[in-house]
Amino acid sequence: xxxxxxxxxxxxxxxxxxxxxxxxxxxxxxxxxxxxxxxxxxxxxxxxxxxxxxxxxxxxxxxxxxxxxxxxxxxxxxxxxxxxxxxxxx
Amino acid sequence: xxxxxxxxxxxxxxxxxxxxxxxxxxxxxxxxxxxxxxxxxxxxxxxxxxxxxxxxxxxxxxxxxxxxxxxxxxxxxxxxxxxxxxxxxxxxxxxxxxxxxxxxxxxxxxxxxxxxxxxxxxxxxxxxxxxxxxxxxxxxxxxxxxxxxxxxxxxxxxxxxxxxxxxxxxxxxxxxxxxxxxxxxxxxxxxxxxxxxxxxxxxxxxxxxxxxxxxxxxxxxxxxxxxxxxxxxxxxxxxxxxxxxxxxxxxxxxxxxxxxxxxxxxxxxxxxxxxxxxxxxxxxxxxxxxxxxxxxxxxxxxxxxxxxxxxxxxxxxxxxxxxxxxxxxxxxxxxxxxxxxxxxxxxxxxxxxxxxxxxxxxxxxxxxxxxxxxxxxxxxxxxxxxxxxxxxxxxxxxxxxxxxxxxxxxxxxxxxxxxxxxxxxxxxxxxxxxxxxxxxxxxxxxxxxxxxxxxxxxxxxxxxxxxxxxxxxxxxxxxxxxxxxxxxxxxxxxxxxxxxxxxxxxxxxxxxxxxxxxxxxxxxxxxxxxxxxxxxxxxxxxxxxxxxxxxxxxxxxxxxxxxxxxxxxxxxxxxxxxxxxxxxxxxxxxxxxxxxxxxxxxxxxxxxxxxxxxxxxxxxxxxxxxxxxxxxxxxxxxxxxxxxxxx
Numbered sequence: 059x060x061x062x063x064x065x066x067x068x069x070x071x072x073x074x075x076x077x078x079x080x081x082x083x084x085x086x087x088x089x090x091x092x093x094x095x096x097x098x099x100x101x102x103x104x105x106x107x108x109x110x111x112x113x114x115x116x117x118x119x120x121x122x123x124x125x126x127x128x129x130x131x132x133x134x135x136x137x138x139x140x141x142x143x144x145x146x147x148x
Numbered sequence: 149x150x151x152x153x154x155x156x157x158x159x160x161x162x163x164x165x166x167x168x169x170x171x172x173x174x175x176x177x178x179x180x181x182x183x184x185x186x187x188x189x190x191x192x193x194x195x196x197x198x199x200x201x202x203x204x205x206x207x208x209x210x211x212x213x214x215x216x217x218x219x220x221x222x223x224x225x226x227x228x229x230x231x232x233x234x235x236x237x238x239x240x241x242x243x244x245x246x247x248x249x250x251x252x253x254x255x256x257x258x259x260x261x262x263x264x265x266x267x268x269x270x271x272x273x274x275x276x277x278x279x280x281x282x283x284x285x286x287x288x289x290x291x292x293x294x295x296x297x298x299x300x301x302x303x304x305x306x307x308x309x310x311x312x313x314x315x316x317x318x319x320x321x322x323x324x325x326x327x328x329x330x331x332x333x334x335x336x337x338x339x340x341x342x343x344x345x346x347x348x349x350x351x352x353x354x355x356x357x358x359x360x361x362x363x364x365x366x367x368x369x370x371x372x373x374x375x376x377x378x379x380x381x382x383x384x385x386x387x388x389x390x391x392x393x394x395x396x397x398x399x400x401x402x403x404x405x406x407x408x409x410x411x412x413x414x415x416x417x418x419x420x421x422x423x424x425x426x427x428x429x430x431x432x433x434x435x436x437x438x439x440x441x442x443x444x445x446x447x448x449x450x451x452x453x454x455x456x457x458x459x460x461x462x463x464x465x466x467x468x469x470x471x472x473x474x475x476x477x478x479x480x481x482x483x484x485x486x487x488x489x490x491x492x493x494x495x496x497x498x499x500x501x502x503x504x505x506x507x508x509x510x511x512x513x514x515x516x517x518x519x520x521x522x523x524x525x526x527x528x529x530x531x532x533x534x535x536x537x538x539x540x541x542x543x544x545x546x547x548x549x550x551x552x553x554x555x556x557x558x559x560x561x562x563x564x565x566x567x568x569x570x571x572x573x574x575x576x577x578x579x580x581x582x583x584x585x586x587x588x589x590x591x592x593x594x595x596x597x598x599x600x601x602x603x604x605x606x607x608x609x610x611x612x613x614x615x616x617x618x619x620x621x622x623x624x625x626x627x628x629x630x631x632x633x634x635x636x637x638x639x640x641x642x643x644x645x646x647x648x649x650x651x652x653x654x655x656x657x658x659x660x661x662x663x664x665x666x667x668x669x670x671x672x673x674x675x676x677x678x679x680x681x682x683x684x685x686x687x688x689x690x691x692x693x694x695x696x697x698x699x700x701x702x703x704x705x706x707x708x709x710x711x712x713x714x715x716x717x718x719x720x721x722x723x724x725x726x727x728x729x730x731x732x733x734x735x736x737x738x739x740x741x742x743x744x745x746x747x748x749x750x751x752x753x754x755x756x757x758x759x760x761x762x763x764x765x766x767x768x769x770x771x772x773x774x775x776x777x778x779x780x781x782x783x784x785x786x787x788x789x790x791x792x793x794x795x
Contacts, residue, residue, distance in 0.1 A: 076392070095216050097393060097395070097396060099212075099214075099632055100632065101395065101403075103632055106400035106403055107392055108400065117433070117529055118435045119532030120532045121531050121533075122541065124528065128246055130246050131637075132633065132634055133524070133527070133634075134632060135535070135541075135630035135632070137630050
């Protein structure tokens with residue numbers, strides 16, 4: 059089942075399928091566009107398709123998510139985490 | 149390059165012990181400035197080793213060499229354009245995969261480099277053992293194991309560096325291959341650019357072009373626009389094959405390579421459990437316990453800072469006041485004597501007794517918290533709230549600093565990524581009541597009307613910050629950056645590094661603020677000596693008396709407060725000829741005065757800090773805005789509060 063990271067239960071893991079920023083996907087997608095930087099920043103931190111992530115916890119007040127990826131611990135703002143889709147087995 | 153002089157750049161992720169190594173190497177022989185034209189810190193230092201004079205540049209802690217933060221841009225330009233003799237890539241042995249991802253980009257830049265495999269002890273606690281000879285042979289560069297906090301391996305690092313300078317050790321990294329589809333296209337690009345005068349290495353340029361790096365596209369298109377259009381075509385092919393943006397494809401492959409190398413060189417056994425570190429992390433980020441803990445930490449920090457500051461401030465004040473007689477005997481009691489003592493010396497004394505006793509412990513504690521890892525947890529907890537004013541969690545740190553002094557808070561805004569958010573954060577921090585304004589709030593409203601009124605003013609200030617922050621956020625064009633932040637494991641802070649950071653921070657503060665405080669102090673004294681204070685009070689009376697309903701002498705204190713807010717109250721006492729303010733000011737007037745004092749202008753040192761960070765136009769705008777805002781607010785309060793029963 060494919061879900062945004064924010065829908066994972068605490069402690070649940072999944073494999074990243076895509077990072078969806080902006081509507082138009084596919085060819086020449088958003089080069090230099092506003093979402094492009096975000097996607098690349100996420101990738102630079104190791105959140106690339108095919109990577110295994112674990113949602114550790116989320117902060118209240120619509121706060122960020124703590125995720126474990128590639129042996130490190132990241133805090134991801136909720137707005138970003140909503141755009142990272144993962145495949146989970148439920 | 150002159151003989152026997154070496155330039156070494158330290159590069160690596162944040163929190164890998166880079167600054168510990170830097171401090172170990174350079175000790176107090178360092179200089180912290182800014183990169184030309186950028187609000188990014190540049191730390192440089194010098195040391196002597198085996199007949200070499202070695203300049204060390206500490207590059208900012210970054211995760212990639214793309215262009216999404218100024219830090220990344222500055223770093224890659226430095227390496228490519230200034231071409232240091234050597235880059236020491238500091239790598240956290242306990243998070244090898246992520247760190248090697250950055251290493252691979254340095255390799256692509258084809259700069260001579262060595263790896264400092266740091267925090268080996270931490271890695272071993274996590275059950276990670278690294279075969280560093282194997283890592284050496286895979287990357288083709290020397291790898292030195294270090295435990296920087298104990299100084300282990302630092303000597304070997306320098307020896308290796310000198311070995312490279314003398315040509316005994318080879319430090320040219322060997323190529324790292326991507327998957328065939330990507331690699332083929334990289335080669336094609338390199339072939340096209342064979343003789344082009346490129347800023348970066350051909351391989352790095354090729355890879356960046358395939359990732360759609362706008363800055364590099366611009367540069368290459370000036371040399372050969374055909375290359376860029378070919379890159380565009382190849383990029384589309386890659387996107388067609390993989391179904392993801394090509395930058396993601398390449399980044400993903402690079403991480404794949406990093407992961408493969410990591411698993412080849414490291415042996416992971418069951419970690420010796422670190423229950424304490426884990427428990428500490430869980431409790432401090434807990435959705436229920438996290439906030440009370442944070443509140444307790446912040447309050448105890450303020451309590452420590454203010455009680456220590458008060459004590460030290462008092463002692464220093466007594467010490468200095470004993471000098472007055474000496475001064476008067478030297479300069480006489482005339483105009484010159486007044487200017488020397490009341491102007492210059494009082495300025496210095498104010499700086500030393502008011503600013504330093506509070507700022508020094510504030511910095512010290514803050515750096516301890518940062519080094520231990522707690523600040524990133526605070527940012528995690530505060531992110532949701534900070535987002536409402538268009539900032540992310542990290543911006544909470546300069547805001548907190550602002551309660552000590554707005555100057556370091558302003559400089560601390562460099563912690564956020566974009567210029568827009570730096571400005572937003574800078575503006576917010578000037579609205580935070582600093583120690584000097586706290587003196588007024590507590591000394592007037594708190595002392596004569598009760599602490600509940602003082603607290604109400606603090607709460608009101610938070611509301612104003614929130615409201616103005618939100619307006620500024622909506623008014624400034626652009627999108628807010630999302631929080632993407634690594635939370636390192638908790639660790640015991642390295643006291644020596646923390647102490648050094650505090651010292652350099654203080655030095656920066658002294659250099660910037662002291663001259664202004666002294667000049668300001670002399671200027672005010674001069675006005676006093678020339679009997680200009682009263683006319684100024686009269687000129688301002690339409691605002692102070694008619695609009696704000698305050699005594700005319702207040703105008704003078706407002707002028708004075710631009711320079712030194714903490715003395716507004718003392719000044720007021722002198723002008724009103726009493727310390728018992730209840731006899732001369734109604735409660736309503738106290739509140740109005742305090743409100744105006746809280747908001748009406750950043751002090752002159754803060755204006756200087758704003759100018760340094762954002763340019764004089766923006767500094768001027770913020771200043772003018774805050775004066776207008778405070779006056780309007782004060783006038784409204786003067787008319788509105790009586791309705792609510794305050795007279």
